[in-house]
Amino acid sequence: MAISDAEGESPAAAKEVGGERKRKRLAERSLLAKWKTEGERKSYSSKLIEALRAAVATDCSRSRAVRVAADRALAVTARGRSRWSRAILSRRTLKLRSRARVARLKPPAAAAGPRAAERRKPPALEQKARVLGRLVPGCRKLPLATLLEEATDYIAALEMQVRAMSAVAEILSAAAGGGRSSSVAAEPM
Amino acid sequence: MSSRRSRISEEEITELISKLQSLLPETRRRGASRASAAKVLKETCNYIKSLHREVDDLSGRLSELMATMDVDSAQAEIVRSLFRS
Numbered sequence: 001m002a003i004s005d006a007e008g009e010s011p012a013a014a015k016e017v018g019g020e021r022k023r024k025r026l027a028e029r030s031l032l033a034k035w036k037t038e039g040e041r042k043s044y045s046s047k048l049i050e051a052l053r054a055a056v057a058t059d060c061s062r063s064r065a066v067r068v069a070a071d072r073a074l075a076v077t078a079r080g081r082s083r084w085s086r087a088i089l090s091r092r093t094l095k096l097r098s099r100a101r102v103a104r105l106k107p108p109a110a111a112a113g114p115r116a117a118e119r120r121k122p123p124a125l126e127q128k129a130r131v132l133g134r135l136v137p138g139c140r141k142l143p144l145a146t147l148l149e150e151a152t153d154y155i156a157a158l159e160m161q162v163r164a165m166s167a168v169a170e171i172l173s174a175a176a177g178g179g180r181s182s183s184v185a186a187e188p189m
Numbered sequence: 190m191s192s193r194r195s196r197i198s199e200e201e202i203t204e205l206i207s208k209l210q211s212l213l214p215e216t217r218r219r220g221a222s223r224a225s226a227a228k229v230l231k232e233t234c235n236y237i238k239s240l241h242r243e244v245d246d247l248s249g250r251l252s253e254l255m256a257t258m259d260v261d262s263a264q265a266e267i268v269r270s271l272f273r274s
Contacts, residue, residue: 042271049264052255062256067248128230135237145198148205151233155212158240165247168267172254175266 035156040077044164047073074161083146084154087138202226209233 034040051069071088078085129147133140136154139147203226210229213236224232255263 045267045271049267052251053260053264062252063245063249066252066255067245070244070248070251125227125230128227128234131234132230132237135234135241145201145205148202148209151237152205152209152212155209155233155237155240158237158244162240162243162247165244165251169247169250169254171267171270172251172258172263175263176254176258 032156035160041164044077082153084137084150
């Protein structure tokens with residue numbers, strides 16, 4: 001995607017900024033691609049096993065404990081590069097889902113016309129961005145650009161998590177004498 | 190000055206949106222051309238929710254499996270196959 005020169009900047013400065021942006025983009029792409037490598041999946045799998053040991057020791061809601069352990073292992077595999085991973089690691093253990101959520105007061109009704117023209121984004125987009133911010137850990141109050149970056153990395157990580165956990169489940173069920181019918185949905189590829 | 194800044198970030202945002210779109214399964218299957226930002230955000234939310242559900246299902250499955258076997262042999266089995274592949 002060609003970056004047009006911003007007005008007023010000298011050509012040299014603009015080129016420098018463009019080059020920096022290009023480097024950043026290339027770096028991001030390779031970071032994303034990492035989630036698809038076998039190495040990452042295996043690294044995650046080993047952390048997952050360790051985490052599972054701790055998880056199955058708990059008495060209450062083992063499945064929830066496994067989920068928490070899997071998420072923490074995923075965050076560790078991310079090596080602190082992303083906000084969502086740091087947010088997961090700073091959660092208290094066994095975060096309960098039944099958090100009483102106070103209904104957010106909606107801002108005074110968006111006035112059409114002159115008001116709307118001032119806003120850069122229409123409310124619908126903002127609302128969806130807010131929903132997305134709630135889904136990605138630790139991303140509730142981020143500006144849109146950062147949120148999109150986090151979401152991109154988070155999705156790649158989640159896909160790896162699904163692949164790794166499916167593989168581990170296959171291995172275990174084969175070891176346990178096989179024959180368990182799988183009810184897991186087809187994994188996204 | 191502020192208009193220049195918002196022009197750059199809007200470009201950045203469009204780029205991020207299309208990058209995000211390329212990750213979504215819908216796009217990968219149908220190879221859709223650029224969809225609206227709102228649509229991409231909505232698809233993203235749905236996709237993340239479905240991935241969460243899958244992870245939850247897998248967590249349930251794993252916890253059942255781990256209940257039926259002892260942890261040490263489970264771990265040994267996994268490590269063995271990790272080294273195999």
